[in-house]
Amino acid sequence: MKGLVIKNTGSWYTVLTDDGQLIDCKIKGNFRLKGIRSTNPVAVGDRVQIVPNQEGTAFITEIEDRRNYIIRKSINLSKQSHILAANVDQAMLVVTVVNPQTSTTFIDRFLASAEAYRVPVVLVFNKTDLLDEDMRRYQEAMVNLYQTIGYECRQISAGTGDGVEELLPMLKDRITLLSGNSGVGKSTLINRLVPGASQRTAEISDAHNTGQHTTTFSEMIPLPLDGGGAADGCELAAVKSWLIDTPGIKGFGTFDMEPEELTSYFKEIFHFSQDCRFSNCTHTHEPGCAVLKALDEHYIAESRYQSYLSMLNDKDESKYREAY
Numbered sequence: 001m002k003g004l005v006i007k008n009t010g011s012w013y014t015v016l017t018d019d020g021q022l023i024d025c026k027i028k029g030n031f032r033l034k035g036i037r038s039t040n041p042v043a044v045g046d047r048v049q050i051v052p053n054q055e056g057t058a059f060i061t062e063i064e065d066r067r068n069y070i071i072r073k074s075i076n077l078s079k080q081s082h083i084l085a086a087n088v089d090q091a092m093l094v095v096t097v098v099n100p101q102t103s104t105t106f107i108d109r110f111l112a113s114a115e116a117y118r119v120p121v122v123l124v125f126n127k128t129d130l131l132d133e134d135m136r137r138y139q140e141a142m143v144n145l146y147q148t149i150g151y152e153c154r155q156i157s158a159g160t161g162d163g164v165e166e167l168l169p170m171l172k173d174r175i176t177l178l179s180g181n182s183g184v185g186k187s188t189l190i191n192r193l194v195p196g197a198s199q200r201t202a203e204i205s206d207a208h209n210t211g212q213h214t215t216t217f218s219e220m221i222p223l224p225l226d227g228g229g230a231a232d233g234c235e236l237a238a239v240k241s242w243l244i245d246t247p248g249i250k251g252f253g254t255f256d257m258e259p260e261e262l263t264s265y266f267k268e269i270f271h272f273s274q275d276c277r278f279s280n281c282t283h284t285h286e287p288g289c290a291v292l293k294a295l296d297e298h299y300i301a302e303s304r305y306q307s308y309l310s311m312l313n314d315k316d317e318s319k320y321r322e323a324y
Contacts, residue, residue, distance in 0.1 A: 001018075
């Protein structure tokens with residue numbers, strides 16, 4: 001029996017079978033011995049094969065080949081990864097410039113990982129209703145930077161609903177991973193996009209100015225875009241538009257990226273690197289480096305270059321791997 005993993009609560013997985021059943025599943029005992037270096041060898045979005053048992057549950061016995069996935073370094077196990085989601089059509093990274101402020105390092109690490117695994121990303125700048133004039137100018141500068149590089153950007157307020165409807169056409173007939181720091185408003189956005197989703201939201205912690213953790217597991221949420229009805233009224237097996245909600249994360253440690261590959265995950269750096277004198281240029285000190293020339297002439301943003309250096313040079317990325 002085949003199906004789609006739509007929820008992961010740790011030891012249990014909810015699988016939507018091709019004939020429309022929802023079955024709670026566990027991983028078969030020897031499954032972890034297949035050399036998968038991950039804290040979660042099965043991820044939300046995976047297509048799997050299952051074998052039902054007499055208890056009304058089932059064992060996951062096989063994962064079908066993945067089209068792609070978004071992966072980051074495990075929080076506690078540096079030699080293992082954590083797969084956020086598999087087989088996605090796109091990712092929407094929700095970011096905020098205030099309450100809390102999303103760092104450009106976090107954004108760039110997420111974008112580089114998405115490039116590595118061929119996942120398109122849309123940057124969704126949330127909480128526009130909280131911006132004063134200076135913050136608005138800063139956000140516009142960030143939007144201009146990432147749009148110039150080639151990333152689609154949207155500015156919204158999930159709290160007031162402003163701009164949210166513009167996201168709907170982008171979500172139709174797609175599986176979309178929704179990710180971002182804790183507290184950026186993912187749950188509020190889901191409540192706007194999916195009436196009745198009843199996602200728990202929490203106020204921003206005044207003490208730490210960071211989000212209280214409201215999502216504790218990954219889950220695929222059907223969007224009410226296939227026929228116009230409510231999401232829970234759709235026949236799940238026929239749903240084509242899904243949101244994958246994931247726990248908020250503080251940092252994004254990249255996993256299994258070789259230094260010589262890193263250039264290709266930064267679009268603008270890769271563009272200028274074609275003109276470097278040496279094919280193995282690291283863009284740090286070499287003579288005839290076109291990237292350093294472009295940086296000096298402001299064709300490459302200093303923040304992006306610093307993100308590149310942090311990924312190139314940081315052997316111990318623990319400060320980027322903290323999470324709630």
